[in-house]
Amino acid sequence: MKTAENTEKEAAALLKDKKVRPSMIRVKVLKYLLDNRNHPTADRLFSALENEIPTLSRTSIYNTLKTFLDEGIVSEITIEDGNSRYDAFTGKHGHFICEKCGSVCDFDVKCATCAPESLKGYKINQEHVYLRGLCPNCIKSGGDGNEKNFRKKRCKKSS
Amino acid sequence: MKTAENTEKEAAALLKDKKVRPSMIRVKVLKYLLDNRNHPTADRLFSALENEIPTLSRTSIYNTLKTFLDEGIVSEITIEDGNSRYDAFTGKHGHFICEKCGSVCDFDVKCATCAPESLKGYKINQEHVYLRGLCPNCIKSGGDGNEKNFRKKRCKKSS
């Protein structure tokens, strides 16, 4: 089975592999992302780790994520405006966001969108497929999914 | 041919169709989006229209866009974090953003991503396909597309 120690070592190894010094913060951030495929925001990462690392600062989270992005260790999910989320799972997949509860989950993208011929001459670095809608939980708990205005609200906490 | 007056009428008709009162601001915003398929930000819309409507306020742009979103008249493109863009072209298509110059262009999405079976029980309202990379212009003008750190900068003006 996969123990906590295991993912910690896995994270450290992954970082060394990419020539990123495996500092405590970096390892813990990457471990969190490997253990929790919940596509956290920077703020959620901070909240999740501030107990474990009492001196942690938000700036460190942003610095760490920027390093990871530059090295291709994580990808940024901009499915929601003004709240970037991060993903360390590198396999090709799409993201679904529930417009009511804000949770983001993965799904398989079957047919590649593949570079269309109308983009000849363009260099394509990343491909993202995003779906928006309602998750089963939110469908159950009222709301037929046709309400207007279930748009993003400005709220610090989001899952 | 399509005259300026024509798109103005077209915009007004589209609004009436959706039971949205075709006020001057609403018509001009929608007309701009129909005439210019450049996926403007709220700020770009404001800049484009403030001459024509000297009393215009940014809040009105935001209000207008919110109304349009609620009525499904435009869609929001969150391809870039912290800078929503808007699109009045409702046909199914994907968006490419150049990571260097920030321009956004359309492309045809051939094969539908279509609701995957792993999302049974989910209600899907929207589908977005985003590509990121370099446009031909930016490839020409130096930069092989493999630089690190050509990520978003905080800058008011972006095309």
Added chain:
DNA sequence: CTCCGTTTTTGTATTAATTACAATTTTGTA
């Protein structure tokens, strides 16, 4: 181990997009 330059982390201030909200203006209609 100690010294010293490099890297990482932190704290604070700043930027900028978006929202909240109340006041004002405009509009449609009786």
Added chain:
DNA sequence: TACAAAATTGTAATTAATACAAAAACGGAG
């Protein structure tokens, strides 16, 4: 024309993200 409803505006507030410089931790040479 008169009045209620809707649209527009201005200002203040919120908040994610960045800039930047100071402090701390690290790591190799001697």
